[in-house]
Amino acid sequence: MKTKILLLILCLNLSSNVLAVSLTAKKKYPYSLITGDYGILSEEDLGHYNKTFTPKSFSKENRGGFYWQCFPRELVNITLEDMGYSSEDWGWTDTAADLNIKVYIKPNIIHHYYMRRAFPLATYQERFTRWHKLMAKQKYVCFGGEFDGKKTELENESQRQVYYWTFEKIKTKKGNDCLLGI
Secondary structure, eight states, X not given: OHHHHHHHXXXXXXXXXXXXXXXXXXXXXXXXXXXXXXXXXXXXXXXHGGGTSOOOOOOTTOOOOEEEEEEEGGGEEEEEEEEEEEOGGGTOSSEEXXXXXXXXXXTTEEEEEXXXXXXXXXXXXXXXXXXXXXXXXXXXXXXXXXXXXXXXEXXXXXXXXXXXXXXXXXXXXXXXXXXXXX
């Protein structure tokens, strides 16, 4: 009987750790995660940005605050764009580039993660390649970022809601990456 109870407790502990952030972590950091985490995020992920951003409940109407969201991989599109102008003003020998992440929830709902600034094309090319490797053969991908507001845009006579996020971090079960250190 004791063996069965011990086995049941062990299974419950393993399943809660494997499938999602622990309930203790969710209670400790109630505002950090907007979606499910699909077993990708840790308590450290939820708490890390609470030192920088004031924790607050997510609101589509208010800007600011750091949040994690996890999405099915097939909804995520990452693009790298050569901005077409020289960056000599900044001392680079390469052209400036932009890296964008768009998550197409529905045709009329998009989450757009953008970088804080332009970088040389070669730098963003490295990140672009790394992120695609992180996402390869993954069912879900998580993004951490600062909410920058929601806008209603008109495209082909259809309205769509675009949620803007300043990118901070990407994470899958394979690992994670951020732009710190560039």
